[in-house]
Amino acid sequence: MISSRRLAEREGITSAQVRKDLSCFGSFGRRGLGYDVANLRVEIREILGLARRWRVAVVGAGNVGAALLAYRGFEKQGFDVVAVFDRDPARIGIRLGTRVVQDVASLPAVAAREQVEIGVIATPPRAAQEVTDLLVAAGVGGILNFAPRKLFVPAHVALRTVDMAMELESLSFALARARPPRDGSPPRERGARSARA
Amino acid sequence: MISSRRLAEREGITSAQVRKDLSCFGSFGRRGLGYDVANLRVEIREILGLARRWRVAVVGAGNVGAALLAYRGFEKQGFDVVAVFDRDPARIGIRLGTRVVQDVASLPAVAAREQVEIGVIATPPRAAQEVTDLLVAAGVGGILNFAPRKLFVPAHVALRTVDMAMELESLSFALARARPPRDGSPPRERGARSARA
DNA sequence: CGCGGTGCGTGAATGTTTTCACAAGCGGGC
DNA sequence: GCCCGCTTGTGAAAACATTCACGCACCGCG
Numbered sequence: 001m002i003s004s005r006r007l008a009e010r011e012g013i014t015s016a017q018v019r020k021d022l023s024c025f026g027s028f029g030r031r032g033l034g035y036d037v038a039n040l041r042v043e044i045r046e047i048l049g050l051a052r053r054w055r056v057a058v059v060g061a062g063n064v065g066a067a068l069l070a071y072r073g074f075e076k077q078g079f080d081v082v083a084v085f086d087r088d089p090a091r092i093g094i095r096l097g098t099r100v101v102q103d104v105a106s107l108p109a110v111a112a113r114e115q116v117e118i119g120v121i122a123t124p125p126r127a128a129q130e131v132t133d134l135l136v137a138a139g140v141g142g143i144l145n146f147a148p149r150k151l152f153v154p155a156h157v158a159l160r161t162v163d164m165a166m167e168l169e170s171l172s173f174a175l176a177r178a179r180p181p182r183d184g185s186p187p188r189e190r191g192a193r194s195a196r197a
Numbered sequence: 198m199i200s201s202r203r204l205a206e207r208e209g210i211t212s213a214q215v216r217k218d219l220s221c222f223g224s225f226g227r228r229g230l231g232y233d234v235a236n237l238r239v240e241i242r243e244i245l246g247l248a249r250r251w252r253v254a255v256v257g258a259g260n261v262g263a264a265l266l267a268y269r270g271f272e273k274q275g276f277d278v279v280a281v282f283d284r285d286p287a288r289i290g291i292r293l294g295t296r297v298v299q300d301v302a303s304l305p306a307v308a309a310r311e312q313v314e315i316g317v318i319a320t321p322p323r324a325a326q327e328v329t330d331l332l333v334a335a336g337v338g339g340i341l342n343f344a345p346r347k348l349f350v351p352a353h354v355a356l357r358t359v360d361m362a363m364e365l366e367s368l369s370f371a372l373a374r375a376r377p378p379r380d381g382s383p384p385r386e387r388g389a390r391s392a393r394a
Numbered sequence: 395c396g397c398g399g400t401g402c403g404t405g406a407a408t409g410t411t412t413t414c415a416c417a418a419g420c421g422g423g424c
Numbered sequence: 425g426c427c428c429g430c431t432t433g434t435g436a437a438a439a440c441a442t443t444c445a446c447g448c449a450c451c452g453c454g
Contacts, residue, residue: 003431015431016413023433031432032420048366049373056365063267067260073345073362078369118368141375142368144361148270158371160364164341165270167357168253169245171315171339172275174355176246178338200401212401213443220403228402229450395454402449412439419432424425 003034050078055115057140059131060122061086061094061101064146068120069097082114083107087127104131111138118142125149200231247275252312254337256328257319258283258291258298261343265317266294279311280304284324301328308335315339322346 004015004022011018022028022035025047029035045051056079058065068074069081084096085104092103102110111119111134119135121128121143128147135143142158145151148166153159201212201219208215219225219232222244226232242248253276255262265271266278281293282301289300299307308316308331316332318325318340325344332340339355342348345363350356 005431014413016415017411019431019433020412027433029432030420031418032430034431047370049369050366054365054369054372063260063264067264068361070260071345071361074365077362077366079362079365117372118365120365141372144364144368148268156375158368158375160368162359162361162364164265164268164359165274165276167341167359168251168271168276168315168317169247169274171341171355171357172246172251173244175251175314175338178353178355202401211443213445214441216402217404217442224403226402227450228448229400231401397453399452400450402447404446405444406446407442407444409442410440412437414435414437416434416436417432420430421428423428 001030001034002037002040004029007035045078053078053080054117055080055082056118056120057081057083057085057107057111057114057116057135058120058122059085059104059107059135060124060127060146061088061091061096062122062124064122066096068122069099079118082116083110085110087123104134107131107134108138111135111140116140118144121145121147121151123147198227198231199234199237201226204232242275250275250277251314252277252279253315253317254278254280254282254304254308254311254313254332255317255319256282256301256304256332257321257324257343258285258288258293259319259321261319262317263293265319266296276315279313280307282307284320301331304328304331305335308332308337313337315341318342318344318348320344 004018007018008015019029026043028040028043056074058068058081061084065084065086069084074081081097081099084099084101085107086092086101087104091101094101116138117140119140119142121131123131125147128145128149129151132143132145132151132153136153136157140157143151143153143160145159145161148163151159151161201215204215205212216226223240225237225240253271255265255278258281262281262283266281271278278294278296281296281298282304283289283298284301288298291298313332313335314337316337316339318328320328322344325342325346326348329340329342329348329350333350333354337354340348340350340357342356342358345360348356348358
């Protein structure tokens with residue numbers, strides 16, 4: 001068993017936050033005792049939609065694509081990469097993880113046949129929107145984008161973008177105000193969220 | 198010139214939000230006209246701490262490290278990778294981008310000499326905390342972590358973690374509630390933030 | 395030089411999230 | 425069986441964020 005207080009300490013938040021968040025989805029604890037760890041784990045996986053497995057396609061077999069395929073964490077968390085695509089003939093046919101890279105031209109047919117539900121974009125930015133449209137047309141419900149580019153998707157498709165440059169900029173922002181440049185100008189006002197892991 | 202309304206449309210937020218956010222840091226627009234694009238760009242770069250260049254070290258010369266070095270966006274945005282480290286002798290000495298991979302054993306000396314300000318962790322998870330401690334001891338002010346692991350840093354060090362599995366889980370969460378499984382159970386209550394790009 | 399259209403900056407109002415604080419449930423000791 | 429210390433679940437309060445709406449500055453035009 002674990003109490004909301006100990007969970008909170010581990011994550012650097014308050015115990016009230018832990019309890020309120022969990023109470024959004026049900027009543028998993030026992031008063032006086034706390035939460036059963038094994039059961040809580042199952043409940044949270046259910047909440048996150050990890051009770052089932054998801055069929056994922058990766059587009060782009062460059063460094064980012066290779067990093068994704070090398071990462072065993074996906075498989076373990078319930079994500080199966082069922083196809084990898086690239087446009088470059090030099091990459092088509094090579095093996096990446098357990099998959100062989102296919103021509104992006106075959107994406108519409110393969111994605112439909114394999115019932116891909118989530119697409120990961122690891123292409124150069126200029127190809128990103130085009131690939132997005134292919135994935136959406138193939139019926140994916142969610143897209144994870146690693147290309148540094150704003151993408152447009154229909155409202156029914158979930159989109160998340162990870163931009164490494166933006167992450168660095170956020171550090172730059174935190175550092176710039178933590179140790180202001182040289183002059184003795186006063187610190188600027190509010191605005192920044194606290195930087196937490 | 199560009200108005201807060203047009204900026205808002207581009208980003209999918211409200212014009213009031215644009216104006217309020219900018220007003221946190223100063224008064225950059227002109228009534229009746231809007232914002233001067235070139236000037237606004239300079240001001241925002243200043244706010245984000247991008248008016249100067251930052252000295253970055255990358256630890257881990259695997260796929261993620263290679264992806265980072267290949268990405269020209271950093272250099273353009275003001276981040277100079279001044280050193281790359283790895284532990285694997287097979288990787289030490291090879292060139293990655295414009296840098297030669299050095300032994301992580303030399304990190305303390307090199308990071309101090311090169312005045313590294315930001316460290317990027319692209320190692321396997323089990324090495325991540327150890328490398329973090331080395332970077333902190335070498336005096337970095339910020340750490341960008343790509344290892345799927347919770348890191349501990351002193352309060353004066355800014356930390357950002359990018360966990361690819363977590364990003365996929367967030368999509369899974371959105372998809373699971375958008376199209377609930379098979380049974381006709383009622384949708385659960387609130388809890389999810391809207392998924393925006 | 396005055397007028398009308400435009401659009402910023404900002405208090406006030408509204409909405410959302412986080413924190414507080416406490417009744418009620420639970421197990422253990424006696 | 426009863427008391428006590430512990431911890432959840434949750435309304436109420438406080439803090440925080442977003443949106444509204446309007447005064448005022450500004451430009452262009454006649």
